Amino acid sequence: xxxxxxxxxxxxxxxxxxxxxxxxxxxxxxxxxxxxxxxxxxxxxxxxxxxxxxxxxxxxxxxxxxxxxxxxxxxxxxxxxxxxxxxxxxxxxxxxxxxxxxxxxxxxxxxxxxxxxxxxxxxxxxxxxxxxxxxxxxxxxxxxxxxxxxxxxxxxxxxxxxxxxxxxxxxxxxxxxxxxxxxxxxxxxxxxxxxxxxxxxxxxxxxxxx
Numbered sequence: 097x098x099x100x101x102x103x104x105x106x107x108x109x110x111x112x113x114x115x116x117x118x119x120x121x122x123x124x125x126x127x128x129x130x131x132x133x134x135x136x137x138x139x140x141x142x143x144x145x146x147x148x149x150x151x152x153x154x155x156x157x158x159x160x161x162x163x164x165x166x167x168x169x170x171x172x173x174x175x176x177x178x179x180x181x182x183x184x185x186x187x188x189x190x191x192x193x194x195x196x197x198x199x200x201x202x203x204x205x206x207x208x209x210x211x212x213x214x215x216x217x218x219x220x221x222x223x224x225x226x227x228x229x230x231x232x233x234x235x236x237x238x239x240x241x242x243x244x245x246x247x248x249x250x251x252x253x254x255x256x257x258x259x260x261x262x263x264x265x266x267x268x269x270x271x272x273x274x275x276x277x278x279x280x281x282x283x284x285x286x287x288x289x290x291x292x293x294x295x296x297x298x299x300x301x302x303x304x305x306x
Contacts, residue, residue, distance in 0.1 A: 148249010176238025178202025228277025
């Protein structure tokens, strides 16, 4: 189980820092306004690479690519096998298709934020409002085969989405389609838009890699 102590707040790394056995960190910028009220898919994308097609809708725009982040995580956890089929998204309006009802699978992870002026790391859940009340159960899905299909840059989705490297096992894409919940940035919990922060991804179980 977790053996890495909480990290003290310092300047975020420029790219990706790997802390064995179970943690990586990278820098991102805050964009709460776009996340809450953007023109496309508000409240869906927690972390997206700034080079990805969905970066405009993300709460946090990561400096590395989603592929680089997945590579770093798999260097700790091994190949991620919680992949979701593209039909989980593309058939979301078809009530006869079961794929949009699938929950993401994979190793459990925590997302923690290194915020300016705070000595301790802040859980992602603490900066979000979730009207549906189910919360977060984040899983390293991988979905590497889907990267080239959308080029979305999605790192952390708040639903069980085939585009995210990490997804939320508490909500399905069908839940998104039916507006079961729409996540919002919690007022006052994050610094101003454009502020650079650190994003820590921590595996909840240490994987033995001999």
